Amino acid sequence: MKKTTLLIMAAGIGSRFGGGIKQLEPVGLHDEIIMDYSIHDAIEAGFNKIIFVIRKDIESDFRERIGNRIEAVCGKKGVEVAYAFQDLNDIPAEVPAGRTKPWGTGQAVLAAKDEIHEPFMVINADDYYGKEAYRQMHDWLVVDHADNAIAMAGFILKNTLSDNGGVTRGVCKVEEGHTHVIDVVETGNIVKTVDESGVVGASADGVKLDPDSYVSMNMWGFPAEEGCAPVFLKVLEEEFRTFFEKDVPENPLKAEYLLPTLIGGLIRGEKYTVKVLETKDKWFGVTYKEDKEAVMESFKKLISDGLYQEELYSDL
Incomplete structure (x- = not known):
């Protein structure tokens, strides 16, 4: 079987979560964290390597809480x-x-470049994506693709919103037929709205968004020849230098090197194509402390519906 890697970005400071390490918050019946479910679903789908990207200062806690x-x-x-x-x-x-925080999701992937020698998928540590996206991504990665191909799990915006505050999403434009992304715009402060009839909508800084549009949840797939580093990593490294030449001087304390922003630019420049792997699964995650109770209830329902065992890894 072709080797495929799951890269989990878990170095986030978690400022909106009150400074705690939100990726390590228990949400399952037996103290599982969201990453447990991601890893379970990835192994079930066929992924056979896991890379954790973390900060050195949380290594001990991380290994004790989940790594070991x-x-x-x-x-x-x-x-x-x-x-x-x-x-x-x-x-x-x-x-x-004065800069105190790392440089975003693009740098997170670069941190693992020496460990990646096969097709790989990237996810956030604190997002639950559902089983379907892992199956689709694995099946895409084990097939040969051009070096300039990328796959993206396409979530529906209204299925990715928090009841407790604004979120940031890569809002996508897709071509007719919904097969490929033609643009990705990293959009912050997207809030959930509900009209008088109960229909869910979304707006960003007062501007209405299409609640049925595709969004990136930082679940990306990058192909490679077996035993070789993906070509995308070279592009990521080159563009990181450009980021420090152009973007950082304008906003040295807050500028971030973000995957959706980079990939959007590569699409507009016609350098890369991005395949949409549509999923109807509902996202949930602990963006805010207030999200935790709803996430715990969601996992209880998934277990009662038979999607997971109470002892999570007992079916692998």
């Missing part, structure tokens, strides 16, 4: 586990005075 347990589970299944570390100072320039 996942290594034991993966060891029984023949799934490799590796770690990479996202570091504020690991950049092709000097760190601006």
Whole structure:
């Protein structure tokens, strides 16, 4: 079987969660965290390598909370586990005075470049994506594609909103037929709206958005020849240097190197194509502390509906 990697970006500071490590919050019946379900679904779909991208300062807590347990589970299944570390100072320039946070999802992937020698998928640590997206992404990655091809799990905007505040999403434009993305615009402060008849909508800073539009949830797939690093990693590294030349001088304390922004530019420049892998699954995640109770109830329902066992890994 062709080797495929799941890269989990878990280095986020979690500022909207009150400074805690939100990726490590328990949400399952037996103290599982969201990452447990992501890893379960990825292994079930056929992924056979896991890379955690974390910060060095949370390594001990991370290994104690999930890393050691996942290594034991993966060891029984023949799934490799590796770690990479996202570091504020690991950049092709000097760190601006006063900068305290890492440089975003693009840098997170670059932190793991030495560990990636096969097709890989990227996800956020604190998002639940559902089983369908993992199956579709794995099936796409094990087939040969051009070096400039990318796949994106296409979630429906109204299925990805929080009841407790604004969220950031890569809002997509797709061609007729809904097969390929023609633009991605990273859009912040998207809030859920509900009209008098109960229909869910969305707006960003007062501007209405199409609630049925596709959005990126940072679930991307990148092809590679077996045993080779994906070509995309070279592009990611080159564009990181450009980011420090153009974007950082304008906003040195807050500029972020984000995958949706980069990929949107590559699409507009006709350098890459992005295949939409549509999923109707409902996203949920712990963006805010207030989200946690609803997420816990969602996992209880998934278990009662038979999608997961109470002992999560017992069916692998």
